[in-house]
Structures are given as structure tokens and as C-alpha cells.
Amino acid sequence: MVSQTASPSPAPILDVLNIEVVYNAVALVLKGVSLNVPKGGVVALLGANGAGKTTTLKAISNLLRAERGEVTKGAIVFDGERIDRLSPNDLVRRGAIQVMEGRHCFGHLTIEENLLTGAFTRRDGRAAVMRDLEAVYATFPRLKERRSTQAGYASGGEQQMCAIGRAMMSRPKLILLDEPSMGLAPTVVEEIFEIVRDLNAREGVSFLLAEQNANIALRYASFGYILETGRVVLDGAAEALRSNEDVREFYLGVAQSGRRSFKRVKTYKRRKRWLA
Amino acid sequence: MDLLRAIFIDPFAQMIGSPDLLAQTIWEGFVGGVLYALIALGFVLIFKASGVFNFAQGIMMVFAALTLVGLHEKGVPAWVALILTIAVMYALAVGIERLVLRPLVNQPDIILFMATFGITYFLIGLGELVFGGNPKSMITKELFLPGGSIDLHIPGGRVQLQKLDIAAAAVALIMVAGLALFFQKTRIGRALRAVADDHQAALSVGISLNQIWVIVWFTAGVVALATGIFWGARSDVSFALQVVALKALPVLILGGLTSVPGAIVGGLIIGIGEKLGEFYWGPLLGGGIESWLAYIIALAFLLFRPQGLFGEKIIERI
Numbered sequence: 001m002v003s004q005t006a007s008p009s010p011a012p013i014l015d016v017l018n019i020e021v022v023y024n025a026v027a028l029v030l031k032g033v034s035l036n037v038p039k040g041g042v043v044a045l046l047g048a049n050g051a052g053k054t055t056t057l058k059a060i061s062n063l064l065r066a067e068r069g070e071v072t073k074g075a076i077v078f079d080g081e082r083i084d085r086l087s088p089n090d091l092v093r094r095g096a097i098q099v100m101e102g103r104h105c106f107g108h109l110t111i112e113e114n115l116l117t118g119a120f121t122r123r124d125g126r127a128a129v130m131r132d133l134e135a136v137y138a139t140f141p142r143l144k145e146r147r148s149t150q151a152g153y154a155s156g157g158e159q160q161m162c163a164i165g166r167a168m169m170s171r172p173k174l175i176l177l178d179e180p181s182m183g184l185a186p187t188v189v190e191e192i193f194e195i196v197r198d199l200n201a202r203e204g205v206s207f208l209l210a211e212q213n214a215n216i217a218l219r220y221a222s223f224g225y226i227l228e229t230g231r232v233v234l235d236g237a238a239e240a241l242r243s244n245e246d247v248r249e250f251y252l253g254v255a256q257s258g259r260r261s262f263k264r265v266k267t268y269k270r271r272k273r274w275l276a
Numbered sequence: 277m278d279l280l281r282a283i284f285i286d287p288f289a290q291m292i293g294s295p296d297l298l299a300q301t302i303w304e305g306f307v308g309g310v311l312y313a314l315i316a317l318g319f320v321l322i323f324k325a326s327g328v329f330n331f332a333q334g335i336m337m338v339f340a341a342l343t344l345v346g347l348h349e350k351g352v353p354a355w356v357a358l359i360l361t362i363a364v365m366y367a368l369a370v371g372i373e374r375l376v377l378r379p380l381v382n383q384p385d386i387i388l389f390m391a392t393f394g395i396t397y398f399l400i401g402l403g404e405l406v407f408g409g410n411p412k413s414m415i416t417k418e419l420f421l422p423g424g425s426i427d428l429h430i431p432g433g434r435v436q437l438q439k440l441d442i443a444a445a446a447v448a449l450i451m452v453a454g455l456a457l458f459f460q461k462t463r464i465g466r467a468l469r470a471v472a473d474d475h476q477a478a479l480s481v482g483i484s485l486n487q488i489w490v491i492v493w494f495t496a497g498v499v500a501l502a503t504g505i506f507w508g509a510r511s512d513v514s515f516a517l518q519v520v521a522l523k524a525l526p527v528l529i530l531g532g533l534t535s536v537p538g539a540i541v542g543g544l545i546i547g548i549g550e551k552l553g554e555f556y557w558g559p560l561l562g563g564g565i566e567s568w569l570a571y572i573i574a575l576a577f578l579l580f581r582p583q584g585l586f587g588e589k590i591i592e593r594i
């Protein structure tokens with residue numbers, strides 16, 4: 001088993017310290033989650049449906065408040081500063097931006113207009129924004145072809161690219177990428193993850209990606225956390241996780257009997273609790 | 277038989293018989309419709325951007341007009357009063373955002389709707405307290421709005437156009453065109469449309485909803501001021517004027533709550549429809565049908581197009 005205290009690197013861009021999140025002032029959904037993302041790193045946050053991945057990302061980007069959620073304990077440090085009380089607007093300005101689960105492009109805006117909304121918080125002038133727009137088009141040639149299509153009519157893959165491109169337009173240091181593989185064909189998923197890797201290498205953007213698809217996430221991330229019912233139950237370097245028996249069995253679906261099932265995940269949880 | 281004739285044949289024969297009267301009626305309906313459209317536009321802007329059905333829109337119109345004439349009455353020069361009124365509408369937008377929208381965000385829609393009732397009574401109270409409750413007349417001359425009329429000769433006679441009505445139509449046109457440009461071409465306009473499309477996503481890219489709300493309520497306030505000036509010029513400026521704002525309701529039924537073109541075309545249909553109805557069919561019912569005809573027109577439309585005129589294109593794909 002990989003030790004819980006192992007941390008990916010000494011110089012984190014993001015440090016989440018033992019946070020608890022409550023929805024509607026009653027439902028405790030995160031029960032003490034700690035994780036960190038090193039500068040320039042790609043870290044995966046894995047877990048089944050309802051484990052709390054989205055909640056963790058929204059706690060960081062502070063989109064929680066709009067859903068009547070609240071961080072009631074712990075601290076979140078981004079780039080050396082506490083950010084727990086900052087609005088998403090402030091955060092985007094400081095360089096942390098979320099790409100939401102389900103992509104959430106602005107359906108009635110064109111692809112190009114969608115990309116430009118990503119530059120809303122910038123104050124460095126039109127010329128700089130236009131340069132970055134061209135850079136995004138260079139990364140996603142498909143978006144350039146479809147620049148004047150309404151985003152609502154773009155394909156799922158194009159929408160995911162649009163959502164990532166839109167985030168890039170804010171000149172982020174960290175992208176919180178939620179479930180980029182959702183509902184996409186395997187080849188498209190591969191394409192998206194290649195782009196993530198490329199942006200990470202070329203632009204030095206750090207990524208925290210929440211994924212149910214542990215298989216692909218662990219191929220592109222260097223470190224991973226596994227979340228279950230609001231707790232980190234396992235973490236470690238990506239290769240270590242990929243060769244871990246439990247992970248292989250329950251998240252990678254490569255155990256002797258093949259497919260993972262929810263029921264078995266449940267017994268797994270029970271066993272985990274007993275182990276803990 | 278006679279009744280059917282009176283409903284289906286006589287009015288049309290009359291229209292063809294004297295096209296000048298028809299043109300006159302349509303023109304008057306058109307001007308009314310333009311003003312309805314402006315009121316409805318205020319509703320639509322606010323509804324799209326903040327999801328609030330703003331019951332106070334009609335009162336905002338009266339309040340703006342009242343502030344304008346009230347300030348003038350207190351000795352402020354007309355143009356200064358106009359600028360001050362715009363400033364007051366801005367302060368109102370900021371106040372509403374701070375004291376109503378921000379604390380109530382995430383509450384059920386009905387709560388926000390009820391809050392706009394509160395805004396309504398607050399504005400009535402404030403207006404009466406500061407400027408008194410008696411009706412005032414609009415300061416058209418001081419604002420250099422034209423008086424009198426011009427005659428337009430058409431085949432079959434002539435149409436009389438009030439210069440004030442022409443000015444109203446022109447101002448409305450300029451405002452709508454200006455707003456369209458603002459929405460399509462500017463950074464803030466784009467952000468406004470983004471918010472209307474998807475609040476959550478707008479938040480996630482760092483668009484400040486608070487800032488957008490202030491802008492939208494301010495815009496609605498300025499539109500309300502323009503409408504108030506021209507309605508006020510046609511009658512008096514008093515809180516009784518808010519009943520014309522109720523005409524915006526059938527316009528919204530017709531045009532849809534979220535469609536700007538719907539508000540404009542809906543306004544024109546209601547305006548022209550009720551004038552034609554009043555003039556040609558009204559006598560059959562003893563007149564005075566203008567006050568409820570608008571609702572009948574809207575409901576009749578609904579029967580054939582339940583989604584409203586321009587039932588917002590809902591893009592469905594995942």
C-alpha cells in the first residue's frame with residue numbers, strides 16, 4: 001500500500017489542507033480532504049460516482065457557494081496565498097480556473113465568442129488577447145474551422161476543446177479539469193488528453209484532473225489521489241497506483257473477473273473501513 | 277347574419293374605403309407598440325441576466341419619469357435633471373444588487389419575484405415622499421422634444437403624425453440598435469449573453485455576476501426612463517401610469533420572456549392590434565375594449581404558437 005503522507009513535490013502550486021465541505025448547511029460531503037499539485041504537475045483525482053471529485057474542485061475554484069455549499073474546515077492555498085474566501089472572479093484573475101464537468105460552453109455564443117469570454121478578467125489589452133486566441137487556435141485547429149458556429153451545435157469533442165481553450169484564454173497557472181472524458185469516444189478522449197499533456201509541457205500549466213476513467217488519467221498524470229465518500233483513501237505516484245492491486249481491481253477493471261461493479265466497490269469500501 | 281357581417285365584412289370594407297384612417301390607426305398603434313416593446317425589453321433583459329421576473333419594471337418607469345420632472349420642479353435645469361436621473365437609476369441598480377440580489381441569490385425564484393414587489397412599494401413610497409403624490413406634467417419642451425404635428429399625404433387622404441410620436445419611435449429605434457450593438461460587439465455585452473446562457477459557466481470563467489447584474493438593472497433603468505418620458509408626455513406623470521406597464525405582460529406572453537426580438541415584435545403586434553381592434557371592432561361592443569384586447573390577442577396567439585413568437589431556440593445536444 002502506498003503511504004498517505006507521500007506528497008508529489010515540495011513546491012506545490014495548490015495545497016488543499018484537510019477541507020470539509022457541507023451542502024445546504026447539513027450534508028457533509030467532504031470529510032477532510034488533503035491534496036496538492038506541484039508547480040507544472042498533472043495530478044489525477046479519481047473516484048466513483050458521488051465520491052466528491054467535483055465537490056473538491058468546486059471548493060478550490062469557489063463555485064461551491066453558488067450551489068449552497070461551503071468549506072467549513074481546513075484551508076486552501078494557491079500559489080502561496082489562502083484562497084478560501086476569494087470569489088471565482090478573483091481566482092481566475094490569479095490564475096486558477098475550472099473547466100466544469102459537462103463542458104458548459106455558452107450554447108448560443110459562437111466558438112470564438114466562447115473563447116473570448118475566457119479573457120473576461122484580463123486587463124492586458126486587446127492585442128494580447130487576440131494573440132492568445134491565435135495560440136488557442138493553433139492548439140485546437142478544429143476550433144478555428146468552427147469559430148463562427150454556435151457552440152451548442154458543436155460536437156462533444158469540440159465542446160470539450162472549446163471549454164479548455166476558453167480556460168486557456170485566461171492565462172491560467174492551474175486548470176481544474178473535471179471529467180474531460182465524459183461522454184466522448186475513446187479516440188477523442190485520447191486527443192483531449194494529448195492536448196492536456198501538450199499544454200502542460202509547452203505552457204507550463206498545472207492540471208488537477210478529476211476522472212472516473214482512472215485508466216487514462218493515470219497514463220497522463222504523474223500523481224494520483226483516490227477519493228471515496230469524501231475521503232482520500234489512497235494516493236501515490238501514477239505508476240505505483242497503476243500497479244497497486246486494489247486500484248487494478250476496482251478502478252482499472254483489470255482483475256481476474258474483469259469488469260468492476262458497484263456492488264464490489266461497496267464491499268471494497270467496507271473492507272477499507274475495516275482496514276483503516 | 278348581421279352580426280357576422282358586422283364582424284367579418286364591414287370593418288374590412290371600412291379599411292379599404294378609407295386607407296387614410298387605416299394608416300392613421302396603424303401609426304398610432306405602432307407608436308404605442310414601440311413603447312410597450314421598450315417596457316417589455318426591460319423585463320427581458322433582467323429576466324435573461326438574473327433570472328428575476330421584475331414586477332417593479334413598470335414602477336421603475338414611473339419613478340424615473342417622476343424623478344426627472346420632480347428635480348426640474350425643484351429648480352434643477354432640465355438637462356442636469358436628466359443626467360441626475362440617470363445617476364439615480366444607476367444608484368438604484370447598485371442598491372438593488374447589493375441589498376436584494378446578492379443576499380437572495382440561490383434562493384428560489386419565487387423569493388426573488390416577491391422581493392421585486394418589495395422594490396415596487398419602496399419606489400412608490402420614496403417617490404411620493406420626495407416629490408409628492410400629485411400628478412405632474414412631463415417637461416417635453418425643456419428637453420427639446422418637438423411638439424405639433426406634420427401631415428403626410430398618402431393616396432386616399434392624409435395621416436397626421438405627432439412630432440413627439442416620431443421622436444418616441446426614433447429614440448426607441450436608436451436604443452434598440454444601440455443595445456443590439458452593445459450585446460454583439462462589446463466585451464461586457466458578450467459577458468451578458470454568456471450569463472444569460474449559463475450562470476455557472478459564466479462564474480467559472482471569472483465573469484462577475486454582481487457586476488453584470490448592476491449593468492443589466494441600470495440598462496433596464498435607462499430604458500425605463502426613456503419610456504417614462506414619452507408615456508409621461510402623452511398623459512401625466514403619476515403612479516397611475518404604471519398600468520400601462522401591465523401591457524407588457526401580454527407582450528411577454530407573445531414574445532417570450534427571454535427573447536429580445538420577441539419583445540419588440542410582440543410590442544408592435546399588441547400596440548397595432550389593440551388600436552385596430554378598438555377602432556374597427558370596438559363600437560360593436562360599445563367601445564373601451566383597448567384595456568383587455570391585448571390579453572385576448574396574446575392568448576389567441578398562444579393557441580397557435582404555445583412557445584411564443586420566437587420561442588427561444590433551445591439547442592439540445594450533448
Ligand SMILES: Nc1ncnc2c1ncn2[C@@H]1O[C@H](COP(=O)(O)OP(=O)(O)OP(=O)(O)O)[C@@H](O)[C@H]1O
Nearest residue numbers: 023027029048049050051052053054055056067212
Ligand atoms: N449541490 C449539491 N447539494 C447537495 N448535495 C450535493 C450537491 N452536489 C453534490 N452533492 C452530493 O455530494 C456528493 C459528491 O458529489 P460530487 O458531484 O462531488 O461527486 P463526483 O465524485 O464528482 O461524482 P461524479 O463522478 O458522478 O461526477 C454526492 O453524494 C452528491 O449527491
Ligand SMILES: [Mg+2]
Nearest residue numbers: 053054101179
Ligand atoms: Mg463530478
